[in-house]
Amino acid sequence: MAQLARPCSAKFKEDFAYETIKDRLPVILTKVIDAVTRDRKSLVANNGQGLLINDLKGIISRLAEMKHSLQTNKPLKPLTDNTDSTEAWNKYLEEQVKCSDKPPSWFSSTWLYVECFFYRKIHEAMALSEHFKGLDPFGEQKRRSLIESMTSVTSLAYHLEKELNVLSESDDTEATRKVYLQILQVDLWGNKCDLSISGANDNHQTTDPILQLPTLQSGILVDDSAATWQQLVDANRTKPNQVRVDIILDNSGFEFFTDLCLAVFLVDMKLASIVRLHGKSIPWFVSDVTAEDFSWTIDQLGVQSDTHTNLFGFLKRLKENLQSGAITFEVHTFWTLPQDFNEMQTVAPDLYASLQKSDLVYFKGDLNYRKLIGDRKWDPTTRFETAVRDFRPAPFCALRTIKCDVLVGLRNGQMEEVQRVDPNWMKSSAFAVIQYLSG
Numbered sequence: 001m002a003q004l005a006r007p008c009s010a011k012f013k014e015d016f017a018y019e020t021i022k023d024r025l026p027v028i029l030t031k032v033i034d035a036v037t038r039d040r041k042s043l044v045a046n047n048g049q050g051l052l053i054n055d056l057k058g059i060i061s062r063l064a065e066m067k068h069s070l071q072t073n074k075p076l077k078p079l080t081d082n083t084d085s086t087e088a089w090n091k092y093l094e095e096q097v098k099c100s101d102k103p104p105s106w107f108s109s110t111w112l113y114v115e116c117f118f119y120r121k122i123h124e125a126m127a128l129s130e131h132f133k134g135l136d137p138f139g140e141q142k143r144r145s146l147i148e149s150m151t152s153v154t155s156l157a158y159h160l161e162k163e164l165n166v167l168s169e170s171d172d173t174e175a176t177r178k179v180y181l182q183i184l185q186v187d188l189w190g191n192k193c194d195l196s197i198s199g200a201n202d203n204h205q206t207t208d209p210i211l212q213l214p215t216l217q218s219g220i221l222v223d224d225s226a227a228t229w230q231q232l233v234d235a236n237r238t239k240p241n242q243v244r245v246d247i248i249l250d251n252s253g254f255e256f257f258t259d260l261c262l263a264v265f266l267v268d269m270k271l272a273s274i275v276r277l278h279g280k281s282i283p284w285f286v287s288d289v290t291a292e293d294f295s296w297t298i299d300q301l302g303v304q305s306d307t308h309t310n311l312f313g314f315l316k317r318l319k320e321n322l323q324s325g326a327i328t329f330e331v332h333t334f335w336t337l338p339q340d341f342n343e344m345q346t347v348a349p350d351l352y353a354s355l356q357k358s359d360l361v362y363f364k365g366d367l368n369y370r371k372l373i374g375d376r377k378w379d380p381t382t383r384f385e386t387a388v389r390d391f392r393p394a395p396f397c398a399l400r401t402i403k404c405d406v407l408v409g410l411r412n413g414q415m416e417e418v419q420r421v422d423p424n425w426m427k428s429s430a431f432a433v434i435q436y437l438s439g
């Protein structure tokens with residue numbers, strides 16, 4: 001068994017974790033407080049009673065207290081909001097207390113735990129209110145980021161519709177493979193549009209998603225996309241019209257639209273008979289897709305198609321697949337717990353068992369990648385399968401733009417090359433990996 005690399009933590013000032021906990025999370029939390037304060041009038045107006053002001057004041061004071069605790073490195077405390085994940089979180093805290101010599105705190109515990117706890121704590125502040133239990137303080141930004149990406153959305157929708165009209169009439173496998181690899185890269189780079197790396201500042205797509213691919217290509221450090229195509233071809237040979245693909249979603253907005261493009265392509269080209277999309281059950285890492293974001297996005301694409309007629313053909317395909325059940329959306333609490341994926345089989349055996357029925361699982365984004373490799377500081381030349389350890393429910397592929405300082409599967413000397421090209425490599429989202437592991 002390979003020696004386990006140490007987890008990222010803010011106790012090491014050289015870790016990106018330190019900058020994130022010290023500087024970036026307080027900025028994000030301040031924006032949440034501002035959002036709730038700013039929206040106070042509209043939130044109360046929509047609900048029409050002055051007493052709601054006190055309810056909102058309660059949320060704001062809990063968030064302010066959380067900010068003070070974060071900035072003064074106070075011990076992490078059990079959650080008190082009595083939701084369906086409260087017990088799991090408090091059990092995890094007890095385990096951390098048992099296995100560390102001092103109480104877990106923002107700057108001493110692992111980055112993965114503390115950053116996940118940060119977003120779960122924000123949810124607690126809402127859940128403890130009377131009338132705003134499910135308030136998503138990031139909702140406005142996520143909606144704005146899709147609307148401001150509409151030029152890119154419509155050009156991608158039009159391109160895909162044109163390709164699908166030609167390909168579905170031909171059985172030109174090579175042409176289909178080419179478009180699959182193109183859409184996969186569009187889906188990969190859609191992950192650049194994430195509001196947590198941007199410190200909750202606007203981060204929407206402005207360029208043409210297809211035309212930008214050649215310039216981005218050199219940033220792909222590991223490209224196993226051909227192996228994912230082969231897996232789809234093999235799965236269709238062994239079980240025609242019964243292939244299941246899962247996409248573990250990341251960010252709402254433009255990235256989620258690229259996920260929908262991949263799902264529609266796979267179904268309409270008969271590469272999958274079902275594509276199951278997995279979202280988050282609470283607001284998460286600023287821009288992650290919740291059930292509310294899912295339905296709002298589908299509705300908003302409908303609204304936009306009135307003016308952006310290029311959307312029309314794609315949207316018809318998407319809606320048919322949603323109605324037929326070929327594309328589905330679901331959430332599971334596990335995706336917003338602190339555990340990394342090596343613990344899924346113990347913590348969420350039902351989810352693990354479901355993923356075992358998949359023929360290919362795509363994991364989108366940086367946080368999913370961190371959870372695949374345990375958010376540990378592996379040597380970058382460590383093999384992907386070593387870093388993933390025992391997690392292997394099905395063949396899977398990580399589609400990740402790099403936004404932090406954990407990375408595996410590189411060639412000897414490749415990390416040094418990247419650092420020379422761009423010392424800011426872990427924050428610039430200029431680099432990415434497409435890493436595949438067979439079942």
Ligand SMILES: O=P(O)(O)OC[C@H]1O[C@](O)(CO)[C@@H](O)[C@@H]1O
Binds near residue numbers: 194195250367404
């Ligand atoms: O939305 P993504 O791709 O998971 O990115 C979120 C990532 O951004 C960061 O906030 C960057 O620090 C990481 O904490 C996190 O892994």
Ligand SMILES: [Mn+2]
Binds near residue numbers: 194250284285288367
């Ligand atoms: Mn995200």
